[in-house]
Amino acid sequence: MAMVSEPTHDVTAAPIEKGSDVGEVSQWRLMARRFKQSKLAVTGGLILLVMYAIALLAPFLSPNDPTAVDSNLKNAAPSKLTWDGGLAICGQTQTLNEENFTFEYKVDCNKASKVEWFGKGYEYKILGLIPSDRHLITAKEPTKLMLWGGDIDGRDVFSRTLAGSQVSLTIGLFGVSVATILAAVIGTISGYFGGLVDNLLQRAIEIILSVPTLPLWATMAAVLPRDMTVTKRYFLITIILSLVAWAGLARQVRGKVMAYSSADYVAAARAAGSGHSRIILTHMVPNSVSHLVVVTMLAIPGTIIAETSLSFLGIGMLPPAVSWGVLLQDAQKIQVVTQYPWMLIPAVAVILAVTCYQLLGDGVRDAVDPYG
Template sequence: METRSWWQKLKNNSMARFGATVLIIFYIAVIFADFVAPYDPLAQQPNGSLLPPTQIYWRGADRWRGAEREFIGPHVYPTIQGPIDLDTGRQEIEVDYSRPAPIRLFVRGSEYRLFELSIPIITSLSFDGEITMREQDIFPGIPSDLHLFGTVGPASPNAIAADPTIGEATEGEDAPEAVSISPAYINLLGTDNAARDVLSRLIYGGRISLSIGLIGIAISFPLGLLVGGISGYFGGWIDSVLMRLVEVIMTIPSLYLLVALGVILPPELNSSERFLLIILIISFVGWAGLARVIRGEVLSIKERTFVQASRSMGGRSLHIITRHILPQTATYVIIAATLSIPSYIVAEAVLSLIGLGIQEPDPSWGNMLSAGTNASILVLNPWLVWPPAALIVITVLSFNLLGDGLRDALDPRSLQER
């Protein structure tokens, strides 16, 4: 009989590996959002509201003067909102093709503090491609301004580019004034109605949306496991008292409770503190359903031979519950946990719609998705809706794939194969 470790079985499951890889990438991105995001999520771009995703050019495109240019590498042009077409309702955009701005990795942008500490030594690429070393104090308060990617420049008005390798220009040939005074931004997912970069808000918003489920299960699952295990193992009056308490908690309507909490919470709390407090309270209520299921599992497990043997050898009740009985419920607990984390993410979106979640201007996937309630946004500005919706769907699917893999790997009946 060959014994295979659960870790080996999990690695052999390609779908579980895919789910775990996606989640690792997501969590790394949101943890280091200050570095990964190209812009501050609250920064507004001048004349840049509701811009579509920025088009990236590889060859010079000086359409303003009609000249063709050679390959100059990835770059973008200053873009602002233009007039609205009264016939179609679509907003025209104005592009200054005379001022290309190169796209570079490891560029300097808005200041931030990573984990409230600055990075001691930063290695980056300068604008001319040379490696530079920048030393900073590690004490809080010293900001860092290095971002993963962004644009270099653009040049000042009346100049052609921030990079001398990009074409030639004649002084005095000004681009249209409204465009030339605007810098070039790279908005890979466009901008919202407040002229903020959608990609940056998605990355920062993931901190809230991806941490909600972890906080929820970290509170509700230990309570549900412990109460359900004690109730099912001891039975009698302990079981009756605990189950009556569980039934009372399960009768509390969650929506009305949320509305009541939204009214009584102190108004001076910011949206993140307010929502975190709501999640904490709801988690203390949400363990009841898990406790009932665990109680039923324990009732059947406690009569098995290995439990009776441990009891006859003098094992204490708490030791038997935590070391022998509850581990046997791992299959159900893993499934419940992987389904609960996505449910918290979806709940955050619902709470934002009714005004109890993260509120503007702070970003989260939920309040960004609420833009979809406007029919004109769905038709004219779909880039405001599909990115947060896609991230929620991908995250939920990844958790489910990982949960299925863990269920198969940790199932006690499948740990041994002939």
């Protein structure tokens, strides 16, 4: 009896989708998936994106020139809004209290001025390039829209807070970026080569870490000339903040590199004839990237607080520069805080930014260990 063989089918393996194998791409996807599970971290990241977008569009969103002084609005309370066939601002009259020599304001909504959307105001440059005088919201002259009141010189606190975000938010990014680059280079060199190089670098790091951070920052910032331009001072303050921040991160990178240097794939790379630069750039640095990202995220709020503290003490950013620390100089007296509480609004902005960065850093830290 003849045996009838069943037809055979050519079974071929399904093509592997690019990035689906266990590798760099799939691991980053796994990190992103785990990060999305942290609602607080995602919320903090979204709030930070909104804050940076506001900082980028600060001149357009500001109804008044943040540097314009108006003696008729010294310590003016926030404008009272009303509805008069459209959104309007109640008028207010300034009077001097001769008993305590403070200005008082009487609100009169019968003399309201309508608010204009996309109206004309002070001139500025979009992204520092394109001249414009259009603003999201303005008020008809001579009335000024003071959403968060005025300071001791009659300047708009709302507009100054938006302008200050451009300095306070970016100086943290730039300062930590410089510190991260220094830490990655020095920490990798120290951990990879070891020996005398490692001993010299670690002793230098220990000396830096033994000095109290804030007094060291204050000393370096205090020696800067007070008559230098805002741009130069911004650049130098960024360098000062980064010169200390790199030391602790460099020690952490050194520990990671020392652990990686004894791995089998590094030994195989050496046996294959790879040079030091190729091993460092191909194996050491990429494996430390996730740790660097986490530490960088957690270091940015510390840098923001450092700049705010230095500016608050009068040795960081100085007028005419505008930062949150500079704005808080006007709130040093308890009398100002009790009578004009809106002067503390820049402190709320600092707290919000720092808290969001900490939530974001915690979420990234949990996401980089997706198998934990």
